[in-house]
Amino acid sequence: MAISEGIKFQSLISVEEGADIYVTSDYFGSNAPISLEYLDHFRKMDGVTKVVPRIVGRTYFANRLATIVGILPENIPQSIRLAEGRMFREKGDVVVGKGLAKEFILQIGLRFSLSANSSKLFRVVGFFDADASIWSANLILMSFEDALEFFRMEGKATDILIYTRPGYATILAAKIQEEAGASTPDRSEPPLRVQDKSLVKRYFQRGFNYKAGVFTALYTVAFALAIPALLIVSGFGQTERRKEIGILKATGWQTQEVMEMVAFENFILSLTSAPLAILLAIVWLKWFNGAFIAQFFIAEIGLMAPFSVPSRFMPIPCLFSFIFAVILTMVGSLYSTWKTATIPPVEAMR
């Protein structure tokens, strides 16, 4: 849950720091490359402060799927941190994510080509910081021209990022959509797909809520399965516990009194075990960087994440963990206790 929250938080920060409007072409309802001819038109619109073309694509680096981002040098975000080397300057220069660098033992100055276009030669000039965002782990950052050449997409960008003056984003997005919202017989270009920051943010939220929902569903299934499992274990496996209950009953305890004692014991157990579980999660994430478990939340990172796994400990999931721990231990033990306490003590003591 903490990892899921951490990724969500980092995503939303990225969206917040990103452009105000994202424009792509719309092919059959999906995003598609957009013509660079739109750049000038967008730059001239009232309220626009900056227009940035970008190429984002994916390709295989050996057997590892890598993300290729091509941007103009003047549009390199200030927040990008390099662990080693420098930013790209010359043709063919690339900055590589720590994940790829670590996996393939890449060195500064190494030249390589990618199978998608083996005629294009690249040279490693820098590495991203390991503490940079998780998206930089398998990233290959290069100039916009190099990316165009590599993907053979002359005159196109995967999307155009538009930065606006405060308050203009929604109006401009609507205007762009209105101007190029539909194909007409006299126009060869497909319609545009315009997404403003709030819409992108909603997509992210929805995506993460869906993921969190899937995780919660799995958690609930595990929880649901754990109860009968616990009942079986506690009902049939704990001979000592059965005997203890039999002794209590034989010496005058009533079923209700036994149940109260067990409930109290379990409450104390939950009170100590839930914070311990949370503490363990914190240690696991902060000290061991979520080893083995982060892969369930972040695709293709393997057992050990090559970057700092983002995580956030929110009070509500922590509270739920505690409540689940209480319910789980209570249901499992109280049912088996009740079953044992209501049979003749002599049977329980056998």
Next chain:
Amino acid sequence: METIVRTEKVDKIYNPGRPEEVRALNQVDLEILKNRFVLIRGPSGSGKTTLLNLISTIDRPTNGRIFLYGEDISRYSDVQLSRIRQKTIGLIFQNFNLLPRLPAWENVAFPLLPLGVGESERRKRSTEILNQLKLEKRVGHPPEQMSGGEQQRVAIARALINDPEIVIADEPTSNIDAESIKVLLEILMDLKNKGKTIIVSSHDPIFLDYGEIIFYLKEGWLKNVERRENK
């Protein structure tokens, strides 16, 4: 003399109607008077322990009725039976049945917990009884650090903590040495002299000198009742 326990045509059948059915007791009628030392004798498998379990209310008869102080308790609810065990009956089990995690004083004191007795009072009362049973050096020891005889005295102390009218002991000499048997007999006779009713099941002949009423069981049937002079 007041009748404390009476059984009327009591049967106990385990797994009734199944191939593995066992008739442990058949049509047992007996009467136990107050302040008697009662001995239940018989070979292994004769139903001694089953009879004690029924009298001590930790098991229910299949048929027949059991009266305690004239009240038919055979159809009592679970809560009512618990109350009887709490106030009237002190049980000493053959294998002691102590809680291994607790020290001696807590083993003795835990029947007081549902009565709302505070910890200091529980400790005081249990320590007093343990001292009377010469276990002052074992108050804080868990059962595993005690001999069989000491564990049995802890079990006796637990049985006496609520000052019951009836003390029931199942095969009390089977797991202790000769010295401990001597101490046990002293304790039981002392309790009897204090007005308690003692019911012991055993095939140990040492009890023959002490039993005032001896019930002989065989294959679940009450075969004979022997009444002796008060000791």
